[in-house]
Amino acid sequence: MNGRISRRNVLKTGAAAGVVAAVGGAGAGRAAAFGPSGGGSPGGPDDGPLALVNGRIHTMDADNTVARAVSIRDGRFVTVGNDVGNPGPGTRTINLRGRTVVPGIIDNHNHIVLMGNRPGFHTPLENAASISDVQEIYAARGSGIPDGGWITTIGGFHINHLVPPGETPRFPTLAELDEAVPDNPAYISQSFSGPSTTNSRGKAFFEGRGTPVGDDGSIAGGFGTSPTGQATFALRQTLLDFEARKRGAVDALNYGLGLGVTTHLDQGAFQTTGTASDGAAHEDNFAMHLPFLSVHEDGELLARLRINFLHMESDPATPELVERLRNAFQFFGDDFVRTGGIGEFIAQGTGPSSPFLAAARRVAEAGWRAEVHSLSTTDFVNEIEAFEAVNKEFPITDLRWVVAHVPFITEEYVSRHQALGGGLSLTGWRYLAGSPSSNGPPFRMIVDSGINAGMSSDGMQIAPMNPWIHMYYATTGLNARGVLINDGQQISREEVLRLYTRDNGWFLREEDSLGTIEPGKLADLVVLNEDYFTVPDERLRRIRSVLTVAGGRIVHETGEAGR
Ligand SMILES: [Zn+2]
Structure with missing residues (x-):
């Protein structure tokens, strides 16, 4: 070897x-x-x-x-x-x-491609269960990179699991990060838009650019140009060149391989605005894959990458989506890198006044796969009803359209989506910060329905990538604080592993070549x-x-x- x-x-x-x-x-x-x-x-x-x-x-x-x-x-x-x-x-x-x-x-x-494009030596914290775990992970990272190199964690974790149940969730402080990595600036930012924390070296850098940092290292979060937005933007501007992105791509895939993840279906990013109002989920949707392709060209891509194209236009004419469908190929590539369909957005919004129906119609007419996500009690209704309308004109029953996350989906809509040949992508992201009223998805009901279902992480902002955390949530219904939030919807270890392996072959259209050992x-x-x-x-x-x-x-x- x-x-x-x-x-x-x-x-x-x-x-x-x-x-x-x-x-x-x-x-x-x-x-x-x-x-x-x-x-x-x-x-x-x-x-x-x-x-x-x-x-x-x-x-x-x-x-x-x-x-x-x-x-x-x-x-x-x-x-x-x-x-x-x-x-x-x-x-x-x-x-x-x-x-x-x-x-x-x-x-x-x-969102492995986003993870690969993070500024700095990005370091997942999703497996930390205490502040001292964070310190150990950061110290280990610091020992393998040059002095002065930025150690960063942007998304994928929650303070709920950084502190054991019974203690109040919190970030590591400036002093704790200084203790772990005195020779490297550090930046830890939660979810899409913070809040965040940093150490002394990081504080000096951010304050030098006018971003307020608390004495304890805290950096306020929020959408728009919040201090966290400013901090993330400063790091992107300072640290990201093509070689750094390639290094990040290799690191991200290697991290997955250490957990046993050999295939990622990437679902894109929000298109960057190139300003401090970008959050953790923003990148250049038209260029962010290039470092991964370059790594593949070098012969160093060790995990499989499948790429969906995200489109989120508000213009009812969806000009970019139209050009994509006209000029790109779906399911094109080799065994290691291959394009997919449109997703996880096909347009802005899902309701009747949004371009969703028009976009779905265009995707169906082109014969492409569509994948959309559902987080609310109403969006899956809009989406599946739009799919039904489109199907009357351009049949989608062989196109394997997918609705992802579906925390609140009902049996009725599962069976209506099933009748369209559709599938449901399930995830355990509620593990991080879910509650008995913000729970789901209804794993048990969905698996019992017989619809094509598969498992995913939805990492790297709102959720961890680690599949064993998602399997823990799916089988126990327990969140990171140890609270039972998804009771009655647990599935067995055998079932969730099948969703993460054999059943996911269907989602790639590669069930004949991936997902089982045969x-x-x-x-x-x-x-x-x-x-x-x-x-x-x-x-x-x-x-x-x-x-x-x-x-x-x-x-x-x-x-x-x-x-
Ligand atoms: Zn997603």
């Missing part, structure tokens, strides 16, 4: 073990030995055939087969069964010693640090990959998987 890759992805051990989930290293060294020339994926001949034996390999196939061994060649599974027979010369064989293996996790709705399918799998199926609930959120394979290549390895 390629030593450079394994070193770059190896989990940092030490004080922060179990908390730091493989934040990538500072340097994105070249791994030129593989790439698009290797059969269109990193599973090229350089890695050679691979065999994993003596595992508990949950294939998630139609019979829920649990196998003991798999062999992999040229990026695909060759045999799946009790042994690998004679896998041939040059095969690297790994003895899993009973470890649990699942298919590579597919996240059918997130001969002939693309070889994506994850060897876990604990047995997902039997570990106590409280340890679910701490599940990590000890070895991730994507396209037949080992793309993350901690050294714990056995030899």
Whole structure:
């Protein structure tokens, strides 16, 4: 295997073990030995055939087969069964010693491209459960980057989980961040628009640009040109060039690989205004993918990226959407990078006075996939009724249109959407800050309905990317404060894992090649640090990959998987 890759992805051990989930290293060294020339994926001949034996390999196939061994060649599974027979010369064989293996996790709705374009050495805090966890994660990050390099966390976490239940949620203070990273400026910003916090070095930088910072490091949040908006904007202007974005893209994907996420369906960003009124969800929707494409061209893209095009126009003529449908290709690319449809917005608003119906009609006429999101008690009604109207003119029943999040969807609208051939993307984002009245989605009702459903994170602003947190919420109904908020709608671990793997193949239109461990399918799998199926609930959120394979290549390895 390629030593450079394994070193770059190896989990940092030490004080922060179990908390730091493989934040990538500072340097994105070249791994030129593989790439698009290797059969269109990193599973090229350089890695050679691979065999994993003596595992508990949950294939998630139609019979829920649990196998003991798999062999992999040229990026695909060759045999799946009790042994690998004679896998041939040059095969690297790994003895899993009973470890649990699942298919590579597919996240059918997130914002990984935004995460890759964050200013600074972006450092997820979604796995922190205390202020000292934050300090450990930041200290570990600081030790791997140059002195003076910015350590940043923009979105994906909530102060609700930075402090144990029973204590009042709060940010780390300036003094606490100084203690953790005295030689690096730090910036931690919650959700779309703060509030935020910083350390002494960061405070000096922001105040030098006229942004008010409290003595405790606090920076006020709010939409528009709030102090948080000013701070994020200053960092974007100062720190982001193309090489920094490429480094961020590699880091973001590596972070996902440490959690076992091998495929991301990105859902775009709000178009940047290029001002301090941009929030965490703003980027240049027309250029933000280019660093990822460049990483792929270098042969360094180790996880699969699927790209939806977000359109959010208020003009009823939706000129940009019209041009997109006229000039772009859907489902175009290779096994590692491929375009998708339009989403997670097709226009501004959903109501009768918005361009939603007109936009949906254009997408249907072009024969494209549409994906939209629902957060309120009324938007899914508008959306599904518009889909029904459009379907009478331009049938959408084969186009796999999706409504995402759906916290309040009713059985009636699930079945009406099902009749249109549609699907529902579910997520556990309520985990962070949900309550018994702001809960959902109704996992149990939706899974029982039989509609095409799949699982996603909706990371990186409002929610974490970590799939094990979402699985924890879906199976327990508990939020980050330990409050039961989604009672009666829990599903089993088997069910939610199926939503995150086999059932998500449908959302990519790749169910024949991704989502299960079966001969002939693309070889994506994850060897876990604990047995997902039997570990106590409280340890679910701490599940990590000890070895991730994507396209037949080992793309993350901690050294714990056995030899
Ligand atoms: Zn989203």
